[in-house]
Amino acid sequence: MPITDPEKKQLAQKARLHMKICFYCGARNSIDATRCRKCHNSYLRLKNRTLGIKK
Ligand SMILES: [Zn+2]
Numbered sequence: 543m544p545i546t547d548p549e550k551k552q553l554a555q556k557a558r559l560h561m562k563i564c565f566y567c568g569a570r571n572s573i574d575a576t577r578c579r580k581c582h583n584s585y586l587r588l589k590n591r592t593l594g595i596k597k
Pocket of ligand 1: 564565566567568569578579580581582583
């Protein structure tokens, strides 16, 4: 079922994109995480792509 509410859609996309990805193991971490929750690596990258990318 497609989301028709543009506000909700934007919110959902933001929630999905605003996270950090561990360079080492690729685990998703929260946006305010400083270390990976899986391997405790501090080398996290911000997953913040432009909105509208379909996955
Ligand atoms: Zn990790």
